[in-house]
Amino acid sequence: MIEIDDELEFRLGEMTRKTHDMNIPVMIIIEGPPASGKSRLSNALYMALDAKYTDFVATRPPRDIDLRYPFMQRFWNHLPKAGDVNIHFRSWYAQYIEYKEAGITDNIDVDIKEISADMENFERTLDQNGYEIIKFYVNTSEEVRQKHLDKLKENPTLKWKAEEFEEHLELFDYEKEMQGFINQKQQIPWTEIDFENKNEAINTMFKTIIDTLEARVEKERTTAVERIVSDFTKYFESELFTFDFDKEKISKKDYKDILPELQLKMRDIQFQLYQHKIPLILVYEGMDAAGKGGNIKRTRQRLDPTGYTINAVSAPSDIELAHHYLWRFATDIPRSGHIGFFDRSWYGRVLVERVEGFASQKEWTQAYDEIKDFEKSLYNSGAVILKFFLSLDKDEQLERFEEREKNIEKQWKITKEDWRNRAKWDEYLEASEDMIKETDTGYAPWHIIPGNNKKYARIEVLKKIIAACEKVLNDERN
């Protein structure tokens, strides 16, 4: 009889203590058809790891509330932080197959084929940012699975479970779909495990994890730390943010007439989006003192506060720093029919993190695609996404800074950091131009808004939001 190898179990514990100490986040995925033994396999794994940094994440059938969020939301919410281990008992693959075959889309226009690309992109961005993903498929013969089922049925308290399994088998062609994924030769490969002999299966799983983590730890040890290079043009000039600011303005009187009208319109749109279950995502970037906060304030002034959220970025907490850089935003995406304002956003990766050298060149250059993929996944789940860059010229910024320092009611708005950022004006400008050029897409377009005249900028942004939403709502009606 094959026994569970104590030596393997010890080495597994040792390796995960090592990845824990080295701040490597690990995600172990266990997929398999009903009654294949994946429950016992994942339990053996769970028992072998330290509960202090292990999380067992079971993917269960979606609830109504889950369907109001992007497809990947649940997995973003459960992302392990640096050094932690997730055991995913069924994962985005099981969820994908069940959504696809049951046609679950919560009335919003989700293209299930696109979701499959979103999953690959999700794995890629995690992989590129240091997450170690290990995927198991428990591929047990039908005969053995039938034996498991029969045994379950014998137990009166577990009979319902057998029935659930049988229903699952009837509803979904899980195996065929999974074989499709496995044959695709995905970037992160699958390890197939036969559960005919339980202990042998466990040993195989342990060994695979140990080998993968050992290779990873070795790689960390031998890879030279990439030098952070700023990589900016010496004399950077850009036309992108230059406007004829004398023309891009609005009179006080016109502003007073138009603003309330647009705000009421915006309120009306909020309720229409709600009725059509369309989530709206609004991203604001721009120079310091460009008026982002005031701009957002005018847009939300007449909205129903129960229907929108604001994510206003300040310095990340230690928990946020221990996650993928998209995490603190991905977990704050509005649910369907709601509006999410992002006062600064995930673009910090290619702006402040690039300029200040918090991200390496490799990290911020790959981030363009990662961010586009992320926005695409939101779009694929039905979201309308608009991105605004409020542009200010350098003299106007100086005036606003000085005004803030003089005016007692505004002093709190200006800090040393604002002055430090101003000293890097050209770098920020270049990073902003690269960002806009690299990430301006049809599904999540950038709008550069001249910001020297605050009132003009507020009216412009409101108009753009209203126009984009009306277009989507019209399409929805036809």
Next chain:
Amino acid sequence: MIEIDDELEFRLGEMTRKTHDMNIPVMIIIEGPPASGKSRLSNALYMALDAKYTDFVATRPPRDIDLRYPFMQRFWNHLPKAGDVNIHFRSWYAQYIEYKEAGITDNIDVDIKEISADMENFERTLDQNGYEIIKFYVNTSEEVRQKHLDKLKENPTLKWKAEEFEEHLELFDYEKEMQGFINQKQQIPWTEIDFENKNEAINTMFKTIIDTLEARVEKERTTAVERIVSDFTKYFESELFTFDFDKEKISKKDYKDILPELQLKMRDIQFQLYQHKIPLILVYEGMDAAGKGGNIKRTRQRLDPTGYTINAVSAPSDIELAHHYLWRFATDIPRSGHIGFFDRSWYGRVLVERVEGFASQKEWTQAYDEIKDFEKSLYNSGAVILKFFLSLDKDEQLERFEEREKNIEKQWKITKEDWRNRAKWDEYLEASEDMIKETDTGYAPWHIIPGNNKKYARIEVLKKIIAACEKVLNDERN
């Protein structure tokens, strides 16, 4: 015409910047019947505060998944951290009234009258731990509310909202219930606001908040910081943890026979609890090296891993430190039908925090009642709670420490901190005895388990869990 007072708005911003800087968490509750104007009132407040540290928390009708958690869970989940402001648009009061009048209990045996005491206890423990709670009741005449309703009905996109309001009025006697709470003269008083004149109402609200926060800030400035006193007996002796360890043991053979039997029984109980939607909460405390982890491991060994969670305490993160000490556990309570293991727990407040002086004497002494109230609220929501204290004698601990240091496979289990704690053996013992005496209740009893013989302790704990659950399941059946 009365206008919104700009000066008040500025001072409100200033005061909340001050409480933010001083790390004071603020909760502003806005209750009021449908169409009373509380939506516009809370929006005005939301607009006046800095979005960076303000959260708008709307209490909506419960979803199925909400009903699987304790009544207060949603509010624990949304607790502001130090320096943040929550605007509660409808709160536990609205939720209470709706649960009560609709008879919502998700099949579990919730006594709604007890819940009302839980709410008071919730406010008290927050208040005692530095949370500033400000409660508004928007008390608008029926005539004015009818006007609001009529206006809503005129707008085609908002008509459904008017209908929702009318349905609410029909279903719930909200006003009468709220007047009951207001007349009770609760510890944290209500401010009533009439919305007949919108701007006057807003000014009143702003002024009340400013006055409250000013008083609080003044109090913080003038209150002397309490000296942390250890307050331990010089020569502490206890009988509570003394056992005849020669008798409290089990042979290897008996262990091998009994353990698998109890584990299977436990697995059966897990599924029965699941079917009856009863949550089970298991708390483990005890001396270092008393065998808590191994004990939990034996209990969960045969359980279905999708049906339990483990909260294993390590040092709190900065986010956890910025919340009420119960927060990181309260947000991890198992949902109905699930089991939650707590490997160390909220009792850290009266153990390590007392011994190490992280909590002041006032804080840890008041914590006994706070903890009892918290456990009572879990019990009131249908949970079975068992608490185990694994007791070890001092010599046995030394042996285990030394064994851990010698054995390469166990070295990671022993740290300098363990030795430091051992040096404070008597203090921990006294704190443990006080804890057990103060918090041993009928709804959440302590079991002191002799731990010198690990095998014996494991069998004992399993037996106690099984017996308690079988009793509850039997009552359920009758």
